[in-house]
Amino acid sequence: MVDVARLAGVSHQTVSRVLNSPEGVRPATRDKVLKAIKELGYRRNMAARALVTSSSRLIGVVTASSEFFGPASTASAIEAAARDAGYGTLVTSLQTSDEVEISEAFGFLVNREVDGIISVAPRTGIAAAATAAARSVPMVVVADGFEPQGRIHVVSVDQELGARMVVRHLIGAGRRRIAYVAGPDDWFDAQARERGWRSALEDSGLAPAGRFSGDWTAESGYEAGTALCLQIAAEGPQRAPDAVFCSNDLMALGLLAAARDQGVRVPQDLAVVGYDDTAGSAFFAPALTTVTQPFEELGRLCLEVLLSALEGEPGMWHSVSPTLRVRRSSV
Incomplete structure (x- = not known):
């Protein structure tokens, strides 16, 4: 200097x-x-600065496995926002996301004296470990449906709103029997998307046309799509689902493949909508209608909220809104 x-x-x-x-x-x-x-x-010299300010200028980030599009995109956006603000990030990626592993990940970061933690591990098993870790450092949990408390802030994309957008779009396109391919039951975001699907149907006076279980993978989408196509063949076009909302794009990709193999035309016989707007979804056959999540905005908001938490602001809920991207698969 x-x-x-x-x-x-x-x-x-x-x-x-x-x-x-x-x-x-x-x-x-x-x-x-x-x-x-x-x-x-x-x-x-950040080490010297830490001694003077009692701040490590490090943010801990706990994230689900990088194979999952949403958590990986969110973690990347957080790293970029932290770097712009002069903070480094210490990232630990979960492999199984069970309660023991989550607790160990939080403990690892606390022991490294991070200033705060942002958790992008949106599974229900995070609750107890997050509450315990927040006794040591402020925390932001990225999960739609997690309750803010004490030093824990919650930041999320409004997943329920995104699902409601999908259903309203399909109804506006003349579809009345809308099925759903769900994500894993222990994911907050999957639960929120299902709530949005159900509530939007109820608001329109429509009943769910079927729910199929998935695990975020294209393979599970293919299995769900095969079962759905067999249902369409058995019940006929007047009774069977005429639209399906897949809670992520990979499952939609698998479902599109199943529809093609079973001779079900998309969108003529079955409208298909995904969620995430993953890279390449515009080049699915047909191009996939999907929901875009503003990950850069989400990353910036996570950091802003954590910095406010470091100043003593009590836990609150913060959200950003997704947008619907309409393509050929639903119109």
């Missing part, structure tokens, strides 16, 4: 202000200091 100050012709206190509170430094002075920092290749 002394070398930066000497090259810029300012005091080391001014350099410190540029690094910590740049808005309080005159633009001309700030520009000189930043130019000197760049020229010298200066890097802050």
Whole structure:
């Protein structure tokens, strides 16, 4: 820092202000200091800073396995937002997501003296471990349906709203018998999407046309799609489902393959909608109508909420809204 100050012709206190509170430094002075920092290749000593401020400038992130699109996208967005805010991230990825593993992951991060934790492990088994870890550090849980409490804030995409958008779209397209392919029962987001499907049907005076169990994979979507197509063949077009909402895009992909193999036309015989707007979903055959989740916005909100929690703000619920992307599979 002394070398930066000497090259810029300012005091080391001014350099410190540029690094910590740049808005309080005159633009001309700030520009000189930043130019000197760049020229010298200066890097802050974060270990020394932690000793002075009692802050590690580290955020712990617990996430479900990277094979899952939503948690992986959210964790990536959190890392980017933290980096922009001058924080590093320490990420631990869960393999089984059972209660023991979740508790160990939180303990690992607390022992590394992170300033706070953001949990992107949206399974119901997280509750007890999150409550215990929050006694040590503030926490943000990314899960639609988790209840905020004490030092635990909840941030999520409004999954129920996304599901309601899907059902309203299908009804608007003339569909009246709407089935559903569910995600795993122990995922908060899967539960919220199912609540949205059921409540939107009820509001429109329609009954569920069938529920099929899935596990987020294309294989489970194919199995559900095969069963659905056999139901269509047995009941005929006047009684069988004329639309299906899959709670993620991979299951929709499997279902589309099953429909093709069983000779069911999409969307003529069966409208299909997914959820997530995964990369490539516009190139499914046919292009998939789906729900887009604003992961970058979600990541920024997670960090903003955690920083507020570090200032002592009590646990609250915060959400962002998804959008419906209509493509050929449903119209």
